[in-house]
Amino acid sequence: MSQVTYTAAVDLGATSGRVILGAWAQNRLTLTEAHRFPNTYRELGDHAYWEIGTLWHEIRTGLRRAVAALPRGARLASVGVDTWGCDHVLLNDAGRLVFPVHAYRDNRTQAGLAALAAHGADRLYAATGIPNVFYNTSLQLAEAVARCPALTDLATRCLFLPDYFNFLLSGRAENELTVASTSQLLDVHTPDWSQAALAHFRLPPAWFTTPVRAGKKLGRVTGLPELAGTQVIAVPGHDTACAYDAMPASPDGGDLFLSSGTWSLVGFEHPRPLLGPAALAARVANERTGSGGYRPLTNVVGLFLLEQTMQDFRTRPQTPRDWDALIAAAAKLPPPAVLLDPADPAFTAPKSMRAAIDAQLKRAKAKAPGQLAGYTRLICDSIGQGHAAAAANFEQMTGRKFRRILMVGGGSKNRLLCQATADAAGIPVVSFNLEGTAVGNLARQLIALGAVKNLATFRQHLARGLQQKTYQPRR
Numbered sequence: 001m002s003q004v005t006y007t008a009a010v011d012l013g014a015t016s017g018r019v020i021l022g023a024w025a026q027n028r029l030t031l032t033e034a035h036r037f038p039n040t041y042r043e044l045g046d047h048a049y050w051e052i053g054t055l056w057h058e059i060r061t062g063l064r065r066a067v068a069a070l071p072r073g074a075r076l077a078s079v080g081v082d083t084w085g086c087d088h089v090l091l092n093d094a095g096r097l098v099f100p101v102h103a104y105r106d107n108r109t110q111a112g113l114a115a116l117a118a119h120g121a122d123r124l125y126a127a128t129g130i131p132n133v134f135y136n137t138s139l140q141l142a143e144a145v146a147r148c149p150a151l152t153d154l155a156t157r158c159l160f161l162p163d164y165f166n167f168l169l170s171g172r173a174e175n176e177l178t179v180a181s182t183s184q185l186l187d188v189h190t191p192d193w194s195q196a197a198l199a200h201f202r203l204p205p206a207w208f209t210t211p212v213r214a215g216k217k218l219g220r221v222t223g224l225p226e227l228a229g230t231q232v233i234a235v236p237g238h239d240t241a242c243a244y245d246a247m248p249a250s251p252d253g254g255d256l257f258l259s260s261g262t263w264s265l266v267g268f269e270h271p272r273p274l275l276g277p278a279a280l281a282a283r284v285a286n287e288r289t290g291s292g293g294y295r296p297l298t299n300v301v302g303l304f305l306l307e308q309t310m311q312d313f314r315t316r317p318q319t320p321r322d323w324d325a326l327i328a329a330a331a332k333l334p335p336p337a338v339l340l341d342p343a344d345p346a347f348t349a350p351k352s353m354r355a356a357i358d359a360q361l362k363r364a365k366a367k368a369p370g371q372l373a374g375y376t377r378l379i380c381d382s383i384g385q386g387h388a389a390a391a392a393n394f395e396q397m398t399g400r401k402f403r404r405i406l407m408v409g410g411g412s413k414n415r416l417l418c419q420a421t422a423d424a425a426g427i428p429v430v431s432f433n434l435e436g437t438a439v440g441n442l443a444r445q446l447i448a449l450g451a452v453k454n455l456a457t458f459r460q461h462l463a464r465g466l467q468q469k470t471y472q473p474r475r
Protein backbone atom coordinates (compact mmCIF):
# COMPACT_ATOMS: atom_id res chain seq x y z
CA MET A 1 0.00 0.00 0.00
CA SER A 2 1.24 3.47 -0.78
CA GLN A 3 1.98 5.83 2.05
CA VAL A 4 -0.52 8.51 2.99
CA THR A 5 0.43 11.65 4.93
CA TYR A 6 -2.40 13.20 6.94
CA THR A 7 -2.26 16.84 7.93
CA ALA A 8 -4.92 19.26 9.23
CA ALA A 9 -5.46 22.90 8.30
CA VAL A 10 -7.14 25.25 10.73
CA ASP A 11 -8.32 28.03 8.40
CA LEU A 12 -10.17 30.95 9.96
CA GLY A 13 -11.93 33.64 7.95
CA ALA A 14 -13.76 36.68 9.24
CA THR A 15 -17.16 35.13 8.48
CA SER A 16 -16.46 31.39 8.78
CA GLY A 17 -13.83 28.99 10.02
CA ARG A 18 -13.00 25.44 9.03
CA VAL A 19 -10.80 22.54 9.92
CA ILE A 20 -9.80 20.57 6.85
CA LEU A 21 -8.15 17.16 6.86
CA GLY A 22 -5.72 16.63 4.01
CA ALA A 23 -4.61 13.21 2.76
CA TRP A 24 -1.53 13.28 0.53
CA ALA A 25 -0.81 10.12 -1.45
CA GLN A 26 0.72 9.53 -4.85
CA ASN A 27 1.17 13.26 -5.38
CA ARG A 28 -2.50 13.99 -4.91
CA LEU A 29 -4.18 15.94 -2.14
CA THR A 30 -7.64 14.89 -1.00
CA LEU A 31 -9.57 17.19 1.32
CA THR A 32 -12.20 16.30 3.92
CA GLU A 33 -14.00 19.11 5.68
CA ALA A 34 -13.91 17.97 9.31
CA HIS A 35 -15.66 21.03 10.69
CA ARG A 36 -17.09 24.35 9.52
CA PHE A 37 -18.50 27.04 11.78
CA PRO A 38 -19.69 30.63 11.49
CA ASN A 39 -17.53 33.46 12.75
CA THR A 40 -18.44 37.03 13.49
CA TYR A 41 -17.29 39.86 15.66
CA ARG A 42 -19.56 41.23 18.39
CA GLU A 43 -20.11 44.80 19.42
CA LEU A 44 -19.94 45.82 23.06
CA GLY A 45 -20.61 49.52 23.47
CA ASP A 46 -18.68 51.33 20.76
CA HIS A 47 -16.19 48.54 20.10
CA ALA A 48 -15.95 45.31 18.14
CA TYR A 49 -14.39 42.12 19.52
CA TRP A 50 -13.73 38.60 18.33
CA GLU A 51 -15.11 35.76 20.40
CA ILE A 52 -11.71 34.27 20.93
CA GLY A 53 -12.82 31.54 23.38
CA THR A 54 -15.45 30.35 20.90
CA LEU A 55 -12.88 30.22 18.11
CA TRP A 56 -10.55 28.10 20.25
CA HIS A 57 -13.43 25.81 21.20
CA GLU A 58 -14.33 25.33 17.51
CA ILE A 59 -10.70 24.68 16.58
CA ARG A 60 -10.46 21.92 19.16
CA THR A 61 -13.78 20.45 18.08
CA GLY A 62 -12.58 20.48 14.47
CA LEU A 63 -9.26 18.84 15.28
CA ARG A 64 -10.98 16.08 17.25
CA ARG A 65 -13.30 15.47 14.29
CA ALA A 66 -10.34 15.43 11.91
CA VAL A 67 -8.68 12.72 14.00
CA ALA A 68 -11.97 10.80 14.23
CA ALA A 69 -12.19 10.88 10.41
CA LEU A 70 -8.77 9.19 9.99
CA PRO A 71 -8.76 5.61 8.78
CA ARG A 72 -8.07 3.05 11.49
CA GLY A 73 -4.45 3.03 12.59
CA ALA A 74 -3.58 6.25 10.76
CA ARG A 75 -2.16 9.24 12.60
CA LEU A 76 -2.30 12.96 12.06
CA ALA A 77 1.25 14.06 11.28
CA SER A 78 0.76 17.78 11.80
CA VAL A 79 -1.53 20.77 12.11
CA GLY A 80 -1.13 24.37 10.89
CA VAL A 81 -3.17 27.54 11.50
CA ASP A 82 -3.96 30.47 9.20
CA THR A 83 -6.34 33.38 9.79
CA TRP A 84 -7.17 36.79 8.34
CA GLY A 85 -4.43 39.37 8.80
CA CYS A 86 -3.70 42.17 11.26
CA ASP A 87 -5.54 41.02 14.38
CA HIS A 88 -3.55 40.04 17.43
CA VAL A 89 -3.46 39.44 21.18
CA LEU A 90 -1.45 41.02 23.98
CA LEU A 91 -0.13 38.58 26.57
CA ASN A 92 1.88 38.67 29.76
CA ASP A 93 4.74 36.32 30.63
CA ALA A 94 2.30 33.73 31.93
CA GLY A 95 0.57 33.67 28.53
CA ARG A 96 -2.55 35.41 29.84
CA LEU A 97 -4.55 37.83 27.73
CA VAL A 98 -4.18 41.32 29.15
CA PHE A 99 -6.39 43.17 26.65
CA PRO A 100 -9.62 42.15 24.89
CA VAL A 101 -9.16 40.93 21.32
CA HIS A 102 -10.49 43.66 19.05
CA ALA A 103 -11.74 43.09 15.50
CA TYR A 104 -10.05 45.02 12.72
CA ARG A 105 -13.33 46.67 11.69
CA ASP A 106 -13.55 48.45 15.05
CA ASN A 107 -13.40 52.11 14.15
CA ARG A 108 -10.99 52.97 16.98
CA THR A 109 -8.26 53.53 14.35
CA GLN A 110 -10.02 56.37 12.49
CA ALA A 111 -8.26 59.21 14.31
CA GLY A 112 -4.83 57.58 13.86
CA LEU A 113 -5.61 56.92 10.20
CA ALA A 114 -6.37 60.58 9.56
CA ALA A 115 -3.32 61.76 11.52
CA LEU A 116 -0.98 59.46 9.59
CA ALA A 117 -2.58 60.46 6.27
CA ALA A 118 -1.81 64.08 7.13
CA HIS A 119 1.74 63.38 8.23
CA GLY A 120 4.08 60.40 7.94
CA ALA A 121 2.24 57.90 5.68
CA ASP A 122 4.88 58.17 2.94
CA ARG A 123 7.77 57.71 5.39
CA LEU A 124 6.14 54.63 6.90
CA TYR A 125 5.43 53.28 3.42
CA ALA A 126 9.12 53.57 2.56
CA ALA A 127 10.00 51.74 5.81
CA THR A 128 7.36 48.98 5.78
CA GLY A 129 5.91 48.77 2.23
CA ILE A 130 2.40 48.88 3.74
CA PRO A 131 -0.04 51.71 2.95
CA ASN A 132 -2.08 53.56 5.55
CA VAL A 133 -5.25 51.45 5.96
CA PHE A 134 -7.74 51.44 8.84
CA TYR A 135 -7.15 47.79 9.77
CA ASN A 136 -3.38 47.95 10.18
CA THR A 137 -2.05 46.41 13.39
CA SER A 138 0.15 49.49 13.77
CA LEU A 139 -2.85 51.83 14.15
CA GLN A 140 -4.70 49.36 16.38
CA LEU A 141 -1.78 48.95 18.79
CA ALA A 142 -0.98 52.66 18.79
CA GLU A 143 -4.56 53.42 19.80
CA ALA A 144 -4.52 50.74 22.51
CA VAL A 145 -1.28 52.02 24.03
CA ALA A 146 -2.34 55.68 23.84
CA ARG A 147 -5.72 55.02 25.48
CA CYS A 148 -4.54 52.40 27.98
CA PRO A 149 -0.93 53.34 28.80
CA ALA A 150 -0.74 50.65 31.50
CA LEU A 151 -0.62 48.10 28.68
CA THR A 152 3.09 48.67 28.19
CA ASP A 153 3.58 47.36 31.76
CA LEU A 154 0.95 44.63 31.62
CA ALA A 155 1.81 43.08 28.26
CA THR A 156 5.14 41.49 27.43
CA ARG A 157 4.24 39.89 24.12
CA CYS A 158 2.19 40.58 20.99
CA LEU A 159 1.13 37.56 18.95
CA PHE A 160 -1.00 37.60 15.81
CA LEU A 161 -4.04 35.33 15.86
CA PRO A 162 -2.42 32.37 14.08
CA ASP A 163 0.62 32.74 16.34
CA TYR A 164 -1.66 32.71 19.38
CA PHE A 165 -3.46 29.54 18.33
CA ASN A 166 -0.08 27.94 17.60
CA PHE A 167 0.90 28.92 21.14
CA LEU A 168 -2.27 27.42 22.63
CA LEU A 169 -1.64 24.23 20.65
CA SER A 170 2.09 23.84 21.24
CA GLY A 171 3.07 26.11 24.15
CA ARG A 172 5.55 27.93 21.93
CA ALA A 173 5.16 31.66 21.31
CA GLU A 174 6.60 32.79 17.96
CA ASN A 175 5.75 35.52 15.47
CA GLU A 176 5.42 34.19 11.92
CA LEU A 177 6.62 36.22 8.92
CA THR A 178 3.62 36.41 6.54
CA VAL A 179 1.12 37.54 9.13
CA ALA A 180 3.70 39.89 10.66
CA SER A 181 3.99 41.46 7.20
CA THR A 182 0.34 42.63 7.37
CA SER A 183 1.07 44.80 10.42
CA GLN A 184 2.81 47.87 8.94
CA LEU A 185 5.51 47.17 11.53
CA LEU A 186 7.83 44.89 9.57
CA ASP A 187 10.87 46.27 7.73
CA VAL A 188 10.16 46.03 4.01
CA HIS A 189 13.77 45.20 3.14
CA THR A 190 14.52 42.56 5.82
CA PRO A 191 12.52 39.76 7.43
CA ASP A 192 12.54 41.57 10.78
CA TRP A 193 10.68 44.38 12.55
CA SER A 194 11.11 47.99 11.53
CA GLN A 195 12.54 49.89 14.49
CA ALA A 196 11.46 53.13 12.80
CA ALA A 197 7.84 51.97 12.60
CA LEU A 198 7.81 50.64 16.18
CA ALA A 199 9.21 53.97 17.39
CA HIS A 200 6.70 55.96 15.32
CA PHE A 201 3.75 54.13 16.88
CA ARG A 202 5.43 54.10 20.35
CA LEU A 203 5.32 50.32 20.64
CA PRO A 204 7.71 48.30 22.83
CA PRO A 205 10.12 46.35 20.56
CA ALA A 206 10.23 43.60 23.22
CA TRP A 207 6.63 42.66 22.33
CA PHE A 208 7.89 41.08 19.10
CA THR A 209 10.50 38.44 18.31
CA THR A 210 12.22 37.93 14.96
CA PRO A 211 9.55 36.20 12.84
CA VAL A 212 9.97 32.53 11.99
CA ARG A 213 9.48 31.26 8.44
CA ALA A 214 6.68 28.99 7.33
CA GLY A 215 7.70 25.38 7.80
CA LYS A 216 9.15 25.84 11.28
CA LYS A 217 8.21 22.99 13.63
CA LEU A 218 6.95 24.49 16.87
CA GLY A 219 6.53 21.32 18.95
CA ARG A 220 3.91 18.69 19.61
CA VAL A 221 0.27 19.37 20.42
CA THR A 222 -0.27 19.56 24.18
CA GLY A 223 -3.51 19.33 26.11
CA LEU A 224 -5.50 17.44 23.44
CA PRO A 225 -5.00 13.72 24.12
CA GLU A 226 -6.51 12.72 20.74
CA LEU A 227 -3.69 14.60 19.03
CA ALA A 228 -0.78 13.29 21.12
CA GLY A 229 2.30 13.14 18.88
CA THR A 230 0.93 15.52 16.23
CA GLN A 231 3.35 18.32 15.32
CA VAL A 232 2.38 21.97 15.23
CA ILE A 233 3.96 23.53 12.14
CA ALA A 234 4.05 27.27 11.47
CA VAL A 235 2.43 27.69 8.05
CA PRO A 236 1.92 31.09 6.39
CA GLY A 237 -0.20 32.47 9.20
CA HIS A 238 -1.90 34.95 6.87
CA ASP A 239 -4.75 33.34 4.92
CA THR A 240 -3.95 35.36 1.81
CA ALA A 241 -0.35 34.10 1.83
CA CYS A 242 -1.75 30.55 1.98
CA ALA A 243 -4.16 31.26 -0.89
CA TYR A 244 -1.32 32.64 -3.01
CA ASP A 245 0.86 29.62 -2.22
CA ALA A 246 -1.92 27.38 -3.49
CA MET A 247 -2.20 29.15 -6.87
CA PRO A 248 -1.50 26.68 -9.67
CA ALA A 249 0.50 29.41 -11.38
CA SER A 250 2.56 28.91 -14.49
CA PRO A 251 6.26 29.36 -13.67
CA ASP A 252 6.67 32.09 -16.34
CA GLY A 253 5.17 34.81 -14.08
CA GLY A 254 2.34 35.70 -16.51
CA ASP A 255 -0.44 35.10 -13.98
CA LEU A 256 -2.11 37.66 -11.79
CA PHE A 257 -3.53 36.20 -8.55
CA LEU A 258 -6.97 36.95 -7.17
CA SER A 259 -8.15 35.55 -3.85
CA SER A 260 -11.80 36.48 -3.68
CA GLY A 261 -13.80 36.41 -0.45
CA THR A 262 -14.76 39.06 2.11
CA TRP A 263 -11.91 40.99 0.49
CA SER A 264 -10.57 40.74 -3.04
CA LEU A 265 -6.80 40.45 -2.91
CA VAL A 266 -5.32 41.17 -6.33
CA GLY A 267 -1.57 40.70 -6.66
CA PHE A 268 1.37 38.62 -7.82
CA GLU A 269 4.75 37.31 -6.75
CA HIS A 270 7.70 39.60 -7.33
CA PRO A 271 11.39 39.52 -6.47
CA ARG A 272 11.28 43.05 -5.04
CA PRO A 273 8.77 45.21 -3.20
CA LEU A 274 6.95 47.90 -5.20
CA LEU A 275 7.60 51.23 -3.49
CA GLY A 276 7.41 54.93 -4.33
CA PRO A 277 4.57 57.40 -4.95
CA ALA A 278 2.75 55.38 -7.64
CA ALA A 279 2.67 52.25 -5.47
CA LEU A 280 1.53 54.27 -2.46
CA ALA A 281 -1.22 55.99 -4.48
CA ALA A 282 -2.43 52.57 -5.68
CA ARG A 283 -2.37 51.31 -2.06
CA VAL A 284 -0.02 48.44 -2.91
CA ALA A 285 0.70 46.29 0.16
CA ASN A 286 4.06 44.53 -0.06
CA GLU A 287 3.19 41.48 1.99
CA ARG A 288 5.45 38.40 2.24
CA THR A 289 5.05 34.95 0.77
CA GLY A 290 5.47 31.68 2.62
CA SER A 291 8.94 31.48 1.06
CA GLY A 292 9.87 34.92 2.41
CA GLY A 293 9.56 36.70 -0.97
CA TYR A 294 7.19 39.53 -1.87
CA ARG A 295 3.59 39.49 -3.04
CA PRO A 296 2.58 43.06 -3.84
CA LEU A 297 -1.19 43.25 -3.74
CA THR A 298 -4.10 45.64 -3.75
CA ASN A 299 -6.97 45.02 -1.40
CA VAL A 300 -10.23 45.76 -3.21
CA VAL A 301 -13.37 45.62 -1.11
CA GLY A 302 -14.87 42.22 -1.93
CA LEU A 303 -17.99 40.19 -1.40
CA PHE A 304 -18.43 41.86 1.98
CA LEU A 305 -20.52 44.33 -0.05
CA LEU A 306 -22.91 41.59 -1.12
CA GLU A 307 -22.95 39.73 2.22
CA GLN A 308 -23.88 42.93 4.04
CA THR A 309 -26.50 43.94 1.48
CA MET A 310 -28.13 40.53 1.92
CA GLN A 311 -28.40 41.25 5.63
CA ASP A 312 -30.37 44.39 4.77
CA PHE A 313 -32.70 42.29 2.60
CA ARG A 314 -32.88 39.67 5.40
CA THR A 315 -32.29 36.91 2.91
CA ARG A 316 -29.34 34.84 1.82
CA PRO A 317 -29.23 31.92 -0.65
CA GLN A 318 -28.98 28.69 1.35
CA THR A 319 -28.17 26.13 -1.34
CA PRO A 320 -26.05 26.18 -4.53
CA ARG A 321 -29.35 26.17 -6.41
CA ASP A 322 -30.55 29.31 -4.63
CA TRP A 323 -27.22 30.95 -5.48
CA ASP A 324 -27.59 29.98 -9.14
CA ALA A 325 -31.06 31.51 -9.21
CA LEU A 326 -29.84 34.81 -7.74
CA ILE A 327 -26.85 35.00 -10.08
CA ALA A 328 -28.98 34.11 -13.10
CA ALA A 329 -31.50 36.84 -12.24
CA ALA A 330 -28.67 39.36 -11.80
CA ALA A 331 -26.98 38.31 -15.07
CA LYS A 332 -30.20 38.92 -17.04
CA LEU A 333 -30.37 42.58 -15.98
CA PRO A 334 -28.91 45.30 -18.18
CA PRO A 335 -25.43 46.50 -17.14
CA PRO A 336 -25.64 49.27 -14.53
CA ALA A 337 -25.20 52.79 -15.93
CA VAL A 338 -22.96 53.81 -13.03
CA LEU A 339 -20.59 51.55 -11.08
CA LEU A 340 -19.70 51.86 -7.41
CA ASP A 341 -16.36 53.16 -6.21
CA PRO A 342 -15.36 50.23 -3.99
CA ALA A 343 -12.76 52.36 -2.18
CA ASP A 344 -15.45 54.50 -0.50
CA PRO A 345 -14.66 54.46 3.27
CA ALA A 346 -18.43 54.37 3.87
CA PHE A 347 -18.28 50.67 2.89
CA THR A 348 -15.88 49.75 5.71
CA ALA A 349 -18.35 48.95 8.50
CA PRO A 350 -21.70 50.60 7.69
CA LYS A 351 -24.79 50.12 9.83
CA SER A 352 -26.59 49.41 6.54
CA MET A 353 -24.66 48.51 3.39
CA ARG A 354 -27.71 49.08 1.22
CA ALA A 355 -28.03 52.64 2.57
CA ALA A 356 -24.29 53.25 2.01
CA ILE A 357 -24.59 52.05 -1.60
CA ASP A 358 -27.74 54.11 -2.20
CA ALA A 359 -26.02 57.21 -0.80
CA GLN A 360 -23.08 56.78 -3.18
CA LEU A 361 -25.43 56.27 -6.13
CA LYS A 362 -27.41 59.35 -5.15
CA ARG A 363 -24.25 61.46 -5.18
CA ALA A 364 -23.58 60.14 -8.69
CA LYS A 365 -27.19 60.96 -9.65
CA ALA A 366 -27.88 57.31 -10.41
CA LYS A 367 -30.95 55.30 -9.49
CA ALA A 368 -30.71 52.65 -6.76
CA PRO A 369 -31.68 49.10 -7.74
CA GLY A 370 -35.01 47.89 -6.38
CA GLN A 371 -34.26 44.23 -5.79
CA LEU A 372 -31.45 42.11 -4.41
CA ALA A 373 -30.67 40.86 -7.94
CA GLY A 374 -30.06 44.47 -9.00
CA TYR A 375 -27.63 45.04 -6.14
CA THR A 376 -25.92 41.74 -6.91
CA ARG A 377 -25.37 42.84 -10.50
CA LEU A 378 -24.12 46.27 -9.46
CA ILE A 379 -21.77 44.85 -6.83
CA CYS A 380 -20.25 42.16 -9.06
CA ASP A 381 -19.67 44.58 -11.96
CA SER A 382 -18.16 47.15 -9.59
CA ILE A 383 -15.82 44.67 -7.90
CA GLY A 384 -14.84 43.32 -11.34
CA GLN A 385 -13.95 46.85 -12.39
CA GLY A 386 -11.90 47.23 -9.17
CA HIS A 387 -9.97 44.05 -10.04
CA ALA A 388 -9.23 45.36 -13.52
CA ALA A 389 -8.05 48.73 -12.23
CA ALA A 390 -5.65 46.99 -9.83
CA ALA A 391 -4.34 44.81 -12.68
CA ALA A 392 -3.76 47.85 -14.90
CA ASN A 393 -1.88 49.63 -12.13
CA PHE A 394 0.44 46.66 -11.63
CA GLU A 395 1.15 46.46 -15.35
CA GLN A 396 2.00 50.11 -15.44
CA MET A 397 4.28 49.93 -12.40
CA THR A 398 6.20 46.83 -13.44
CA GLY A 399 6.08 46.86 -17.24
CA ARG A 400 4.74 43.30 -16.99
CA LYS A 401 1.87 42.07 -19.13
CA PHE A 402 -0.42 39.62 -17.38
CA ARG A 403 -1.91 36.91 -19.57
CA ARG A 404 -4.41 35.37 -17.15
CA ILE A 405 -6.07 36.09 -13.82
CA LEU A 406 -6.16 33.04 -11.55
CA MET A 407 -9.04 33.17 -9.14
CA VAL A 408 -9.59 31.15 -5.95
CA GLY A 409 -11.81 31.54 -2.90
CA GLY A 410 -15.58 31.84 -2.48
CA GLY A 411 -15.90 34.41 -5.27
CA SER A 412 -14.43 32.01 -7.83
CA LYS A 413 -17.78 30.17 -7.75
CA ASN A 414 -19.65 33.37 -8.69
CA ARG A 415 -19.80 33.34 -12.50
CA LEU A 416 -21.08 36.89 -12.67
CA LEU A 417 -18.05 38.16 -10.77
CA CYS A 418 -15.62 36.03 -12.81
CA GLN A 419 -17.12 37.25 -16.09
CA ALA A 420 -17.25 40.88 -14.94
CA THR A 421 -13.56 40.64 -14.02
CA ALA A 422 -12.59 39.13 -17.39
CA ASP A 423 -14.66 41.74 -19.27
CA ALA A 424 -13.20 44.69 -17.39
CA ALA A 425 -9.60 43.41 -17.46
CA GLY A 426 -9.69 42.20 -21.07
CA ILE A 427 -7.86 38.95 -20.25
CA PRO A 428 -9.19 35.48 -19.37
CA VAL A 429 -10.08 34.63 -15.79
CA VAL A 430 -9.40 31.04 -14.77
CA SER A 431 -11.43 30.10 -11.72
CA PHE A 432 -10.47 27.06 -9.70
CA ASN A 433 -12.61 24.91 -7.56
CA LEU A 434 -10.11 25.17 -4.76
CA GLU A 435 -10.14 25.95 -1.04
CA GLY A 436 -7.03 28.02 -1.64
CA THR A 437 -6.33 29.09 1.92
CA ALA A 438 -6.61 25.58 3.37
CA VAL A 439 -4.63 24.04 0.51
CA GLY A 440 -1.73 26.49 0.90
CA ASN A 441 -1.72 25.76 4.63
CA LEU A 442 -1.56 21.98 4.00
CA ALA A 443 1.11 22.43 1.30
CA ARG A 444 3.50 24.13 3.71
CA GLN A 445 3.07 21.32 6.20
CA LEU A 446 3.74 18.67 3.56
CA ILE A 447 6.91 20.48 2.50
CA ALA A 448 8.07 20.77 6.13
CA LEU A 449 7.40 17.06 6.67
CA GLY A 450 9.45 16.17 3.59
CA ALA A 451 6.45 14.63 1.79
CA VAL A 452 6.73 17.24 -1.02
CA LYS A 453 10.01 18.68 -2.29
CA ASN A 454 9.06 22.35 -2.60
CA LEU A 455 6.25 24.72 -3.54
CA ALA A 456 6.91 24.61 -7.29
CA THR A 457 6.56 20.82 -7.21
CA PHE A 458 3.40 21.06 -5.13
CA ARG A 459 1.82 23.51 -7.60
CA GLN A 460 2.62 21.23 -10.51
CA HIS A 461 0.97 18.26 -8.82
CA LEU A 462 -2.01 20.36 -7.76
CA ALA A 463 -2.62 21.83 -11.22
CA ARG A 464 -2.93 18.32 -12.67
CA GLY A 465 -5.97 17.33 -10.63
CA LEU A 466 -7.87 20.62 -10.50
CA GLN A 467 -11.27 21.48 -11.91
CA GLN A 468 -11.09 24.83 -13.62
CA LYS A 469 -13.29 27.09 -15.71
CA THR A 470 -12.09 29.81 -18.07
CA TYR A 471 -14.03 33.03 -18.64
CA GLN A 472 -13.03 34.77 -21.87
CA PRO A 473 -13.42 38.55 -21.99
CA ARG A 474 -16.43 39.69 -24.01
CA ARG A 475 -15.72 42.94 -25.73
Ligand code: LFR
Pocket residue numbers: 013014083084085086087104135238239240262263265299
Ligand atom coordinates in the same frame (compact mmCIF):
# COMPACT_ATOMS: atom_id res chain seq x y z
C1 LFR B 1 -8.34 38.37 3.99
C2 LFR B 1 -7.42 39.27 4.80
C3 LFR B 1 -6.72 40.30 3.95
C4 LFR B 1 -6.48 41.36 4.95
C5 LFR B 1 -7.79 41.38 5.66
C6 LFR B 1 -7.79 42.02 7.00
O1 LFR B 1 -8.97 37.44 4.81
O2 LFR B 1 -6.46 38.51 5.47
O3 LFR B 1 -5.56 39.86 3.31
O4 LFR B 1 -6.11 42.55 4.39
O5 LFR B 1 -8.18 40.02 5.73
O6 LFR B 1 -6.89 41.39 7.85
